[in-house]
Amino acid sequence: MSGVVQVTGELIATRRAGAYHHLTLVAPGVAELARPGQFVALAVGGPTSATLLRRCFSIHKVKPSGTYGGTVDVVVAAHGPGTTWLTGLRVHDPVDVVGPLGRPFPLPAEPVPCVLVGGGYGSAPLFWLAEALRERGCHVEMVLGAASEDRLFGVVEARRGADGVSVTTDDGSAGRRGWVSDVLGEVVDRTGAGVVYGCGPMAMLRAVTEIAGRHGAVAQVAVEESMACGVGVCMTCVMPVTGNDGVTRMVRSCVEGPVFRGDRVRWDSFGDGICRVPADTLGAPRAGGH
Amino acid sequence: MSGVVQVTGELIATRRAGAYHHLTLVAPGVAELARPGQFVALAVGGPTSATLLRRCFSIHKVKPSGTYGGTVDVVVAAHGPGTTWLTGLRVHDPVDVVGPLGRPFPLPAEPVPCVLVGGGYGSAPLFWLAEALRERGCHVEMVLGAASEDRLFGVVEARRGADGVSVTTDDGSAGRRGWVSDVLGEVVDRTGAGVVYGCGPMAMLRAVTEIAGRHGAVAQVAVEESMACGVGVCMTCVMPVTGNDGVTRMVRSCVEGPVFRGDRVRWDSFGDGICRVPADTLGAPRAGGH
Amino acid sequence: MVDMSTTLGPVTLPNPVMTASGCAANGQELHRFFPVPELGAFVTKTVMAAPRSGRGTPRMAETASGMLNSIGLQGPGIDAFVEKDLAWLASVGARVLVSIAGTTAEEFGDVAERLAASPAFGAVVGVEVNISCPNVANRGLVFACDPVSSDLVVRIVRDRLPSTTPILAKLTPDVTDIVGIAEAALLAGADGLTMINTLLGMVIDTDLLRPQLAGVTGGLSGPAIRPVAVRALWQVTAAMRDGRLPTAPLVGVGGVRTGRDALELVAAGACAVQVGTATFNDPSRPRRVVDELEAEVVRHGFTRFADVVGIAHERMVRP
Amino acid sequence: MVDMSTTLGPVTLPNPVMTASGCAANGQELHRFFPVPELGAFVTKTVMAAPRSGRGTPRMAETASGMLNSIGLQGPGIDAFVEKDLAWLASVGARVLVSIAGTTAEEFGDVAERLAASPAFGAVVGVEVNISCPNVANRGLVFACDPVSSDLVVRIVRDRLPSTTPILAKLTPDVTDIVGIAEAALLAGADGLTMINTLLGMVIDTDLLRPQLAGVTGGLSGPAIRPVAVRALWQVTAAMRDGRLPTAPLVGVGGVRTGRDALELVAAGACAVQVGTATFNDPSRPRRVVDELEAEVVRHGFTRFADVVGIAHERMVRP
Numbered sequence A, B: 001m002s003g004v005v006q007v008t009g010e011l012i013a014t015r016r017a018g019a020y021h022h023l024t025l026v027a028p029g030v031a032e033l034a035r036p037g038q039f040v041a042l043a044v045g046g047p048t049s050a051t052l053l054r055r056c057f058s059i060h061k062v063k064p065s066g067t068y069g070g071t072v073d074v075v076v077a078a079h080g081p082g083t084t085w086l087t088g089l090r091v092h093d094p095v096d097v098v099g100p101l102g103r104p105f106p107l108p109a110e111p112v113p114c115v116l117v118g119g120g121y122g123s124a125p126l127f128w129l130a131e132a133l134r135e136r137g138c139h140v141e142m143v144l145g146a147a148s149e150d151r152l153f154g155v156v157e158a159r160r161g162a163d164g165v166s167v168t169t170d171d172g173s174a175g176r177r178g179w180v181s182d183v184l185g186e187v188v189d190r191t192g193a194g195v196v197y198g199c200g201p202m203a204m205l206r207a208v209t210e211i212a213g214r215h216g217a218v219a220q221v222a223v224e225e226s227m228a229c230g231v232g233v234c235m236t237c238v239m240p241v242t243g244n245d246g247v248t249r250m251v252r253s254c255v256e257g258p259v260f261r262g263d264r265v266r267w268d269s270f271g272d273g274i275c276r277v278p279a280d281t282l283g284a285p286r287a288g289g290h
Numbered sequence C, D: 001m002v003d004m005s006t007t008l009g010p011v012t013l014p015n016p017v018m019t020a021s022g023c024a025a026n027g028q029e030l031h032r033f034f035p036v037p038e039l040g041a042f043v044t045k046t047v048m049a050a051p052r053s054g055r056g057t058p059r060m061a062e063t064a065s066g067m068l069n070s071i072g073l074q075g076p077g078i079d080a081f082v083e084k085d086l087a088w089l090a091s092v093g094a095r096v097l098v099s100i101a102g103t104t105a106e107e108f109g110d111v112a113e114r115l116a117a118s119p120a121f122g123a124v125v126g127v128e129v130n131i132s133c134p135n136v137a138n139r140g141l142v143f144a145c146d147p148v149s150s151d152l153v154v155r156i157v158r159d160r161l162p163s164t165t166p167i168l169a170k171l172t173p174d175v176t177d178i179v180g181i182a183e184a185a186l187l188a189g190a191d192g193l194t195m196i197n198t199l200l201g202m203v204i205d206t207d208l209l210r211p212q213l214a215g216v217t218g219g220l221s222g223p224a225i226r227p228v229a230v231r232a233l234w235q236v237t238a239a240m241r242d243g244r245l246p247t248a249p250l251v252g253v254g255g256v257r258t259g260r261d262a263l264e265l266v267a268a269g270a271c272a273v274q275v276g277t278a279t280f281n282d283p284s285r286p287r288r289v290v291d292e293l294e295a296e297v298v299r300h301g302f303t304r305f306a307d308v309v310g311i312a313h314e315r316m317v318r319p
């Protein structure tokens, strides 16, 4: 496990970005260690909080130093009490930050073409990744999708930072009407991509993995499982993933992920909004057993 | 029971006053109903709060209307999580207010001289009372005491609004070294006071009651019992008080108080930091019984 | 338009939201904040035969998302209760669920009998039998901790009340097997169950290094315990659906603050819901939950509240 | 200078603060935030005989001041545990309290035996027997809900471990009479008790109208349950002080977040304290509680931590 810090950060900027809030936090030490695909876990609710668990957010970008010390940016969708609290914060409010956490996107050793696929706020970590890939000489295209225009994040940034951008929305309010999966195959073929990076809802990541596979690319996906601790100690964030040895284990997505090779994830076990333990998982419950 | 409102108020001013914080809240409807000696119950901690119970504060003053609508002032000593949260609020923050609550100080029908005794922040409701008494032609003197100078509240205001002011501190950092009880007898005698009003810690109220009695005055004291609801529904704030019928009952200090005639309170039942049920209380536990 | 009515045995209530016993006094205090007849029913503070002073103070301690109380069943006694409190509730048109208790089974029966004989009994839509209180005959062990004592109390109360008056036994969660206690109460003649009473808890004052409550231990309530209430309702409902228990209405209580919280208890099996400690946070909560729960029923596309009761048992996915 | 040491039977620990089983994995993760040997002891995730995948997801739900979990005792199995995890803990110099379980009494014994035989056993300062887990031989009823099963498990484990290794039985609060279970465990040979495990709870997803956890019910933990932990420790300590139970060390767990919270459990009777769910809020919490608890001991004018253990029983005022 790589370096991590825990620090009382300070919110220094907060602004709306479509349906989301874009937050910049001073969090000395995090930026220096972070790599694209990693995330931070933020405490929510302040000293009298009834919401004990941290909330996890992909790192959108970092600045290792600046006027205030290193900063970290995250993009937050207000949803339940924790994200609502975060998006209601005002500049100078303190925020306890733990990070960077998890494994980053692996970068290809060779300058292969790459496609980066983001669903909703799932695009947040991809711009930084795009930069790192282009520094290595990779041709980078992005595919951004969302339910509607306000739920797309970073289209302008994408146009600036990628070699090509495709946009889809479910309702056709921006880009092509449909899903990212409707355009992805074509982009992979056209660019001859060797790697497809994905971040977004599970159903999208599954589709990304399948399409990448069918079109001869490797999928690297950043998953989003419900997490209680973010640091590897609670075992709530597990999912069935097949290892190099061919054995499926329930692995912690916070420390062994959030980035997994798409073809290693046992997508077949997800359904009805739950994830079942595949019968061939190491130590799976036996009939009549636990 | 008299009129009460529940309203989402707004903090419009907050400033330090010695060891305390003086808060002004817009709380339409409260001011119109309130009388000196009543209190408000404030919700604390915001939407994610783990501290469910309201905190009660004597009304320091009210303004029935103004630029913002009616306002209520309270003086808060930061102590536990709720009062710390309140004193950390910033202007424009919302605060849920229930009030006015409890029975006010009874005003004498005749213009008799009165002495108002405040311990620590217990003086907060007395200035408003002094005003009401002087409007009725009463000669009003105040005795303010506290552990130290920073814990005195409103000495300047007292000098402006009363016909005479005595100050005591335990450490002698302001006024006379000692307790309010050291000077009270002399003030009652000198002024020929008919009523002594008291607000402050229980031990002080007990002393005030005894001294008033010995010097021929009636004591009216505003007590401070731990309250969970403030509105009369939880039965946590009770204390043994003897009624007109000579029977002692465990009465709710939030609705039947907080102001009681001092000689009706069963001071003998308070001790070791708890209040026992006197054996002659209506329905008191019997040996072997409940 | 949604049909929010619910039934407790022979009685139909216009909506399923109630106060919780001991968290709303006997009505007049909350009536300053909203008209109490707008609730499905008003549940009164547990009343016993004679007046009781309750315990000394401190009687409460705040805890994380909850509180402890140790009131000691303070109350005016059944005679003063029917004469003043019940009469007032009747006068404003409230539907009243009267909570009763005793320190012996006979005292329960006595209270029930005097209640049934009272002039304002017409306002009574049911009786909640608070068996979560100590039994002097059994070393102070709470009646609801023991199936035999629970059975005895419920039988006596059933006997002393008209059969048209539904009785609900109120259970404590502090037992190894709540389904067993539920069974005893239902077989003894309870028309339904109220679940849950407070959990036994304790707070130490870390300045004085001694128990914070004068009564040492107290009852834990508030949102903190909602998962325990949902679980208890779920277990008993599951036993009814499996045929292990006779089917009967369940009234849910424990940590309800909002319409969503109420919906949790309803989906687990409650056909009515009580709002307790949350009332201390906001005296209008019980009334607000009426509207919020209705809005939840609408949001989920139902037209009858009754269709939501226990729905989580049907929607459960088998892992 | 304060003497913060505490003893668990034959073992002395430099300070009384531990992780809670299942809330700290097996050490390497927290070691990134503070050196784990700075804790009085490190309590490992409950380990069973064979590797276990645990349950499907969702495995958790946040609740008011707490959470539910339904991990299903995921773990590598005792052989991999001793080889990798225990060896690592030994290598950094941690004092380890190993939590073990089984679905049969024999499995408990088997795990204890393999643990005692392992090369890194020298790092083990004690074994915590997690009897708050389901007994397949008894309709899945939790061992700790039944004195007979508790007795059986503790006897077998005691038998398979050296007498110099203290064993602690970890109890569930979900019982009518925790003193009875404590008695069974102590008479069977437990050197001490850990109290409490989680409370059985449940959350309904109010959007999907079904249980939020894939495993339906789960264990409730966090500050919400602290009053229940304090009460359980108080009751068992009171029984020991009254001579109703043999005197033995108690390890307190349940809702501890700060040094003050720890002090509550200590004053009620715990001679050591575990920090569980609060670690998810702040991974440095267990370490911080070491300092905060010491500061509390100093604030109260004591020079030995041992003098504060159970002090609330002495300072209680009789009402």
Ligand SMILES: Cc1cc2nc3c(=O)[nH]c(=O)nc-3n(C[C@H](O)[C@H](O)[C@H](O)COP(=O)(O)OP(=O)(O)OC[C@H]3O[C@@H](n4cnc5c(N)ncnc54)[C@H](O)[C@@H]3O)c2cc1C
Binding pocket: A039, A053, A054, A055, A056, A057, A058, A059, A074, A075, A076, A077, A078, A079, A080, A081, A082, A083, A084, A121, A122, A124, A223, A224, A225, A226, A227, A228, A258, D061, D062
């Ligand atoms: C690696 C990772 C990266 C993420 N990046 C982003 C991001 O960049 N922007 C963004 O808006 N959201 C992101 N999320 C999702 C975000 O963590 C959840 O939306 C948030 O935790 C929900 O908190 P809440 O208070 O709104 O909801 P609640 O439902 O109240 O949350 C209750 C509990 O469940 C957990 N939880 C609920 N939903 C999720 C979820 N989807 N993922 C993880 N934990 C969850 C919370 O952490 C909390 O402990 C990410 C999640 C993960 C795991």
Ligand SMILES: Cc1cc2nc3c(=O)[nH]c(=O)nc-3n(C[C@H](O)[C@H](O)[C@H](O)COP(=O)(O)OP(=O)(O)OC[C@H]3O[C@@H](n4cnc5c(N)ncnc54)[C@H](O)[C@@H]3O)c2cc1C
Binding pocket: B039, B053, B054, B055, B056, B057, B058, B059, B074, B075, B076, B077, B078, B079, B080, B081, B082, B083, B084, B121, B122, B124, B223, B224, B225, B226, B227, B228, B258, C061, C062
């Ligand atoms: C009628 C009345 C008037 C008051 N006026 C003032 C005032 O003008 N200024 C001021 O600073 N304080 C006043 N108090 C005391 C104030 O209510 C408490 O200090 C405050 O509630 C403590 O909250 P906390 O979060 O700091 O402490 P905590 O100890 O965390 O409070 C926990 C719980 O105990 C209750 N509680 C604790 N101490 C008291 C107390 N002394 N009285 C009532 N409830 C208590 C709280 O309401 C809360 O429910 C008054 C109390 C009463 C009853």
Ligand SMILES: Cc1cc2nc3c(=O)[nH]c(=O)nc-3n(C[C@H](O)[C@H](O)[C@H](O)COP(=O)(O)O)c2cc1C
Binding pocket: B234, B235, C020, C021, C022, C023, C045, C046, C069, C071, C073, C099, C130, C170, C196, C197, C198, C219, C220, C221, C222, C223, C225, C253, C254, C255, C256, C274, C275, C276, C277, C278
């Ligand atoms: C201050 C207080 C007093 C209570 N008194 C009673 C009572 O007299 N009779 C009773 O059956 N339950 C009593 N209860 C329990 C509540 O009715 C309810 O079962 C419990 O508090 C859980 O619900 P809640 O979390 O909504 O408060 C009392 C609870 C509190 C907080």
Ligand SMILES: Cc1cc2nc3c(=O)[nH]c(=O)nc-3n(C[C@H](O)[C@H](O)[C@H](O)COP(=O)(O)O)c2cc1C
Binding pocket: A234, A235, D020, D021, D022, D023, D045, D046, D069, D071, D073, D099, D130, D170, D196, D197, D198, D219, D220, D221, D222, D223, D225, D253, D254, D255, D256, D274, D275, D276, D277, D278
């Ligand atoms: C996610 C999680 C996993 C747990 N796993 C175990 C376990 O494996 N064995 C065990 O004895 N207790 C386990 N517990 C219970 C804790 O050790 C502890 O007894 C309980 O959570 C109460 O303490 P807390 O409130 O400090 O968390 C677990 C608790 C949580 C929250």
Ligand code: FES
Binding pocket: A226, A227, A228, A229, A230, A231, A232, A233, A234, A235, A236, A237, A238, A252, A253, A254, A255
């Ligand atoms: S979130 Fe706790 S182990 Fe991953």
Ligand code: FES
Binding pocket: B226, B227, B228, B229, B230, B231, B232, B233, B234, B235, B236, B237, B238, B252, B253, B254, B255
């Ligand atoms: S504070 Fe609730 S009755 Fe007085």
